[in-house]
Amino acid sequence: MKHSTTEATRRSRGPARRIGRSLALVLPVLLVLSGTLAVTRVSWSGSPDSSMLTAADTAVSDAKPAAPRAPHEVLRDKLLAEVQDKDPGVALTHLQEAVNARPSLAEHCTSIARSLGHAAVRIYGSTRAQAFARPVCDTSYATGVVAAHG
Numbered sequence: 644m645k646h647s648t649t650e651a652t653r654r655s656r657g658p659a660r661r662i663g664r665s666l667a668l669v670l671p672v673l674l675v676l677s678g679t680l681a682v683t684r685v686s687w688s689g690s691p692d693s694s695m696l697t698a699a700d701t702a703v704s705d706a707k708p709a710a711p712r713a714p715h716e717v718l719r720d721k722l723l724a725e726v727q728d729k730d731p732g733v734a735l736t737h738l739q740e741a742v743n744a745r746p747s748l749a750e751h752c753t754s755i756a757r758s759l760g761h762a763a764v765r766i767y768g769s770t771r772a773q774a775f776a777r778p779v780c781d782t783s784y785a786t787g788v789v790a791a792h793g
Contacts, residue, residue: 714748718738731772757783758787761790
C-alpha cells in the first residue's frame with residue numbers, strides 16, 4: 644500500500660532545500676565581502692582626521708617616502724599644536740615632562756622652548772604670551788617671546 648503523505652512531503656521539501664543550499668553558498672561569500680569592506684574602512688591609526696585607505700588608493704607614487712623624523716622634531720610639532728589648541732603653559736609643562744622622561748631631548752629643549760615663545764607671540768600677542776613664561780630650559784621661552792616681539 645502506497646501512502647500519499649510521503650510523496651507530498653518529499654515534493655514540498657524540494658524548493659526549501661534548494662533555497663537553503665543557495666543561501667548556504669551565497670551567505671558565506673557575502674559575509675566575507677562585507678567583513679573585508681568593513682576592515683578597509685576602519686581607521687587603524689586611531690586618528691579620525693587621517694585619510695582612509697581604500698581599494699582605489701593603490702596607485703604607486705613616484706615620490707620618495709618621507710624620512711623618519713627625529714624625536715625632538717615630533718615633540719616640537721606636538722607642542723606647537725598644543726600652544727594653538729590649549730595654551731603655552733600646557734605646552735611648557737609637557738616639554739618639561741618630556742625632557743625629564745627622555746634626557747636625550749635636553750639638548751633641543753632651548754630651541755623648542757624658543758619656538759613655543761615665537762608661536763605664543765603670533766597667537767596671543769607679546770604681553771599675554773609673556774604671562775605664560777616658566778623657567779623651562781633656562782627661560783628660553785621668554786627669550787623666544789622677546790625675540791618675536793622685537
